[in-house]
Amino acid sequence: MALYEPDRSQYPVKKPDGTLDIDLSSGKYLKLWQGPQHPGITGNMSLELTVCGDEVVDCQTHVGYLHRGFEKLMERRTYIQCFPIVCRICVPEPDFNEYCYAAAVEELSGIKSPHRADWIRTLILEMGRINSYMMYLGGHAGSLGMGVIGQWTTYVRDLMLDRFEELTGARIYHMFILPGGVRDGLPDGFEKRMEETLREIESTMKDVYEAMFCNAVFKKRAIGLGYIDPALIDPYGVTGPTARAAGVAKDVRKDFPYLVYPELDFEPVMGKDSDAFTRADVRRRDVLLSIDLIRQILAKMPHDGPLMAKIPNVLHWKVPRGETYIRAECSRGEYGYYLVADGSGYPRRVNVRGPSYTHAVALLERLIINVNIADVAGLMVSLHTYPPEIER
Amino acid sequence: MRELYEQLKRLFPLGEYTEQRRDLAFVTVPKDHLRPLLIHLRDRERFSHLVLLTAVDWLEEGHFQLTYLMNDRAGKRDLGLRVLIPRDGAAMEGIHDLWPTAATYQRELREMFGIDFPGSPRVNEEFILEGWTGMPPYRRDFDTKKFSEENFNHRPGRATTDPATHMKEKLYPDEA
Numbered sequence: 001m002a003l004y005e006p007d008r009s010q011y012p013v014k015k016p017d018g019t020l021d022i023d024l025s026s027g028k029y030l031k032l033w034q035g036p037q038h039p040g041i042t043g044n045m046s047l048e049l050t051v052c053g054d055e056v057v058d059c060q061t062h063v064g065y066l067h068r069g070f071e072k073l074m075e076r077r078t079y080i081q082c083f084p085i086v087c088r089i090c091v092p093e094p095d096f097n098e099y100c101y102a103a104a105v106e107e108l109s110g111i112k113s114p115h116r117a118d119w120i121r122t123l124i125l126e127m128g129r130i131n132s133y134m135m136y137l138g139g140h141a142g143s144l145g146m147g148v149i150g151q152w153t154t155y156v157r158d159l160m161l162d163r164f165e166e167l168t169g170a171r172i173y174h175m176f177i178l179p180g181g182v183r184d185g186l187p188d189g190f191e192k193r194m195e196e197t198l199r200e201i202e203s204t205m206k207d208v209y210e211a212m213f214c215n216a217v218f219k220k221r222a223i224g225l226g227y228i229d230p231a232l233i234d235p236y237g238v239t240g241p242t243a244r245a246a247g248v249a250k251d252v253r254k255d256f257p258y259l260v261y262p263e264l265d266f267e268p269v270m271g272k273d274s275d276a277f278t279r280a281d282v283r284r285r286d287v288l289l290s291i292d293l294i295r296q297i298l299a300k301m302p303h304d305g306p307l308m309a310k311i312p313n314v315l316h317w318k319v320p321r322g323e324t325y326i327r328a329e330c331s332r333g334e335y336g337y338y339l340v341a342d343g344s345g346y347p348r349r350v351n352v353r354g355p356s357y358t359h360a361v362a363l364l365e366r367l368i369i370n371v372n373i374a375d376v377a378g379l380m381v382s383l384h385t386y387p388p389e390i391e392r
Numbered sequence: 393m394r395e396l397y398e399q400l401k402r403l404f405p406l407g408e409y410t411e412q413r414r415d416l417a418f419v420t421v422p423k424d425h426l427r428p429l430l431i432h433l434r435d436r437e438r439f440s441h442l443v444l445l446t447a448v449d450w451l452e453e454g455h456f457q458l459t460y461l462m463n464d465r466a467g468k469r470d471l472g473l474r475v476l477i478p479r480d481g482a483a484m485e486g487i488h489d490l491w492p493t494a495a496t497y498q499r500e501l502r503e504m505f506g507i508d509f510p511g512s513p514r515v516n517e518e519f520i521l522e523g524w525t526g527m528p529p530y531r532r533d534f535d536t537k538k539f540s541e542e543n544f545n546h547r548p549g550r551a552t553t554d555p556a557t558h559m560k561e562k563l564y565p566d567e568a
Contacts, residue, residue: 064520072530076537107413234440237493255465257417313564315556324412325443325470327459338459340448350460351446362493391520 012057020058022050029057032373036065040143040377043260043387047380055068061361067391074350079105079179080314082347087173089352090389092135095128096330097352098177100337103258103326105179108319108341111309115260117181119301122259124167124176125328126297130201131160132331133287136384140280141212141220143377144221149212156204159197163305181308191298198291205287213281222277226367226379230274236366237358240333242383245282248276252329264296265383276382283331283384318345332356332384354389361390393417393469396437402523404429407474418472426475427485430460434490439464445487445497447505449479451532454500456482456507466499486512504530 012020012029022029035046044065050058070089086101087094099121106113113121134157138150161171166187168174176183212218228238230246243250251268253261261274269285271278311317319341327336333355342348364383371379397409397419407420418505421429433439439462448457477566486509488495498509499519506528509515518524527534560567 060514064518064522067520069529069536072534072536075532233543235491235493237442237491239441250465256468315559315564322410322412323418323448323459323472325416325472327443334443336443338444340444340459349446349448351444354442357496358493361496366492 006017012052017391021057024050034376035062038377040091040380042139042360042381042385043391045385045387046066046155047364047368047376049368049373049376054372054374056368056371056376059365061365063086063361063387063390065391066388068388071350071352072391074347076346077317078315078345079310079317079347082295083178084173085174087175089392090335090354090386091172092132093128093330093335094173095124096328096335097337099125099259100326100328100335101287101339101350102177102179104324104337104339105319106309107324107326108322109179109312109317110320111180111311113181113309114306115311116185116302116305117307118259119297120182120185120307121177122261122264123294123297123301124164124182126293127160128162129281129290129331130287131157131164132292133290134160134201136283136331136381137208137212137280137287139220140276140381141208143381144218146212146215147220149208152204152207156197156201159200163190163194163197166193178308180311182304183307185303185307194294194298198294201287205284209284213277213284219277221375221378222280222382223273223275225276225375226279226382228274228363228367232363232366236363238333239355239358240329240384241269241282241286242279242330242333242355242359244268245271245279247272250334251359252327252334256327258326258328260297261337263300264293266293266296276378279382279384281326286331287323316345318343319347327353330355332386333359333391349374352389352392354386354392356385356387356389359383360385393471396469403432415468416470416472418474418541419432419462420474420476423475423477426460426473427487427490429473429486430462430490433462437464441465442487442491442494443470443500445494445509447501447530449505449530449532451479454479456505458484458507460487460499476552482506483508483510486515488509488512493552504528506531548561 012022030051032049032051033046034049035041036044046062048060049056070085086097089097134153138153141149165171168176169230228246230248233243233248239250249268254268269282269289271282284303321341321343323340325336325338327334336353338351393411404425410418441463443463445460455476455478458475461521486498492562495513498512499515501507502515503519
């Protein structure tokens with residue numbers, strides 16, 4: 001027995017040129033803006049929805065509420081002056097920006113970072129990934145009506161921020177990864193305190209699993225929501241956990257190994273149902289994978305050796321003409337920096353490829369059709385989008 | 393990557409080739425041959441993922457460089473296609489029918505660099521900037537300092553030292 005059969009007769013007809021025949025004066029349709037000030041929107045973005053009854057029939061995304069022109073600003077700054085800028089492109093995960101930018105500058109300048117620094121960089125990237133997932137889990141649970149999960153995950157994220165603070169001196173923007181290496185080694189007793197934090201996160205993840213993933217309301221609302229056909233993965237540039245939840249094993253850590261990932265033992269977390277529930281579950285298991293990777297890193301990493309390679313005088317650092325692209329796997333997918341140098345002391349062009357750029361605009365506009373208004377927030381959060389990455 | 397370049401060169405009139413890494417190369421492509429080359433790469437060479445599409449303004453040389461970065465995950469390699477188009481009346485054929493996500497990139501390039509992509513969805517709508525009528529801001533000849541001086545009030549800041557002199561004294565005292 002069909003639970004709900006929508007009346008398809010009232011849906012807009014597609015005209016031959018592909019546009020929809022929506023007559024707002026007919027009284028059948030309503031324009032509804034979700035955002036930019038809305039609890040169901042991730043970050044500063046708005047969705048211009050056309051709804052018919054409870055269902056979305058058309059959607060146009062609008063960005064530009066947080067444009068800071070970082071890419072342009074970087075063209076007017078020396079290579080080292082760009083560091084305070086790159087980490088601000090993405091607040092939940094600043095470290096991926098630092099790593100990609102530093103690695104791009106190193107590659108074009110012919111510098112190789114020391115092996116020990118690569119281990120510490122990997123450690124930082126995995127810690128950042130856990131932080132970002134903790135924000136996401138709270139947001140996703142909240143968007144589908146469970147406020148308390150966000151309080152638990154915010155608590156454990158705060159513990160991880162403490163570890164960041166003792167390692168780098170800062171909680172959010174660390175500026176710890178520099179071209180040539182990292183600023184410092186691990187403080188005394190760091191491994192022990194990190195292990196305590198990891199155990200706390202594991203314990204919270206167990207609670208989150210029982211309260212969120214075994215919850216009938218969450219299951220009913222998230223299973224089947226926002227199905228992404230695996231055939232859409234490449235045309236829409238889908239990467240990261242969103243692609244892995246569709247059964248496509250896209251993980252930059254495995255596909256294009258960087259830093260010390262080849263020396264770590266792991267398999268990408270996979271799903272197959274490709275809906276909001278599977279995506280949340282892939283990310284939950286990715287947290288557990290990151291915990292395992294941090295333990296491996298702390299057990300295997302060398303404890304002595306240089307942390308910085310020799311770099312030129314940063315005031316007169318000229319990078320030879322050339323272009324490169326560096327990518328890393330962040331919690332949302334493929335994060336990359338395209339850097340073009342013209343031989344001067346300033347970058348000619350820096351282009352940031354954030355995963356939200358493809359997920360939050362073209363893909364979201366397609367997935368949102370026929371979704372109930374109440375599930376729009378859940379769908380958007382399930383893509384783990386982050387608008388400041390789109391407009392930089 | 394060199395092997396792939398030699399193969400492609402037999403089919404398309406390719407320009408300068410730069411191998412940046414073992415798994416990353418850039419090649420210059422004439423404007424009219426971009427589309428068939430992209431389709432060939434996508435359907436025959438498994439370059440199915442469009443990583444990014446962006447522009448670089450070579451003001452001194454009088455052209456824009458459009459970079460289409462293609463990724464072949466199975467073959468673990470990336471190929472960047474450079475297309476040089478004149479800065480005056482910059483326009484390029486869209487590829488939004490090959491990769492729907494390219495429409496977003498094309499909208500951004502239209503707004504930020506003033507490169508037109510006729511027929512691309514919503515390409516003439518405002519994307520990030522609102523009510524912008526002046527020169528596209530990511531062009532090299534757009535003066536950011538002049539713009540901010542004209543549009544924002546000057547606010548006296550705290551006393552500072554010149555970073556060059558300060559760092560030279562603190563960090564590199566031995567250098568001349």
